[in-house]
Structure formats: structure tokens, C-alpha cells
Amino acid sequence: MSLLEYMRDMHTMGLFADVRLLGGMLLCMAENNPDMLPPVSRFQLLVYQADALRHEREYRHAEAVYRQVLQQKKFLTKNSKLRLPSSHTQTPTLPSDAEIKYHLAECYLNMKQDKDAIATLDTIPAKHRTPKINMTLAGLYRKAGQERVAITCYKEVLRQCPLALEAILGLLSLSVKGAEVASLTVNTIQSIPSIEWLSTWIKAYAFSYAKDYPRAIATFRPAI
Secondary structure (H helix, E strand, O other), X not given: OOHHHHHHHHHHHOOHHHHHHHHHHHHHHHHHOHHHOOHHHHHHHHHHXXXXXXXXXXXXXXXXXXXXXXXXXXXXXXXXXXXXXXXXOOOOOOOOHHHHHHHHHHHHHHOOOHHHHHHHHHOOOHHHOOHHHHHHHXXXXXXXXXXXXXXXXXXXXXXXXXXXXXHHHHHHHOOOOHHHHHHOOHHHHHHOOXXXXXXXXXXXXXXXXXXXXXXXXXXXXXXX
């Protein structure tokens, strides 16, 4: 096995402190000897190192390395003919820009830099945003007082995951009508047995967020 393959295995096993130490040494050696790592191998090593730093809560350092990851990814994309050396039997799947930027945004969130997190996630095209990304954006926009955009993000989460209850609660808390929220889940409710309670649950929480507590209690009671 190569050193990079050992790095990959330790990364998979969650040995992030070891990945951080070994990766730091390898990157330092590669700086002094640019021919030591082919471009794709350097990209892989940077990804492992950035992930390890994030898991070790070294967010400032992880942010810097994730930025290097994005630069290296851009270089590889422009030079698509680059391949791993012949000693490697299989070209690894490269993480998507969306995945890398999400982890970069996580670093910003942990450093209480919400504006930078929003700016980073905003650069991800809408068609490449996963429910996890949209959910994070919804929370950030809501916190920033941009309720209309937050509502759009919550709705996009439900479009992909109709049973995302946190997104449902997010919409109701932003004064979206219960009937409108229920319409986003109706096809799922009709297609899955024993989930009829969800429409009642949505209606009850809609009353609750509207501060109509007597009707909320009356709606909840039969479901208890």
C-alpha cells in the first residue's frame, strides 16, 4: 500500500488525529519536492487533511486547507487529462464542489462567521444543493432575518424530502399557512400506509405557531 492509501484508510476509520499529523508531514515534504505528488494525489491528500482538521476542531486551519482543496479541484477540472500514476489501479471519486463548500461553511459556522457561511453556500448552484445544504441555508437566512429566502430553502428541502419534519416546523414558524405546508407532503401521505397522522400533526402545529393554543390542543388530543 502507498502512503496515500494508508491515509485513505485512516480517514475512513476516523483516525483523524493520525491523518492530521501524517498529512501535515506529507504536505510539507511535497512543498519542498513538487514532483513527489501527482496533482490528483495532492488533491486527495488535501481533502483528507482538511477533513481531519475539521474533525479535530481546528476550524481556522481547516478553512485554509479547504480553500486549497477548491483551488486544486479547479486545476484538475481544467486539466481533465491528468490521471493517477500507473501504480494506482483505480481513480478515486473526487468530492464535488458542493460537498467541499459545505464542509468549508461548517468551519465558518463553528467560528461564528455566519455571513461567510452564507456567502460560501450561495456559490453552490441551486441544482447541486442537497437537502442538507438547503436546510443549513434556511437556518442561516432565518437567523439573518431573510425570511422569504429561508422559506424557499425549506420548501426545497420538502420537495426532495417530504418527511423532513424540521423543515415543516421551520415553515410553520415563519407563518406559512398549514394548508400550504400540508400540500407539500400530500403525495407522500397518500402513498405511505399509517402516516395519516402527519396532516393532523401539521394542522396542530400551525395552530400552535399562530398562538391559537386551544385549537392546537384540541387537534393534538385525538392523536395522543
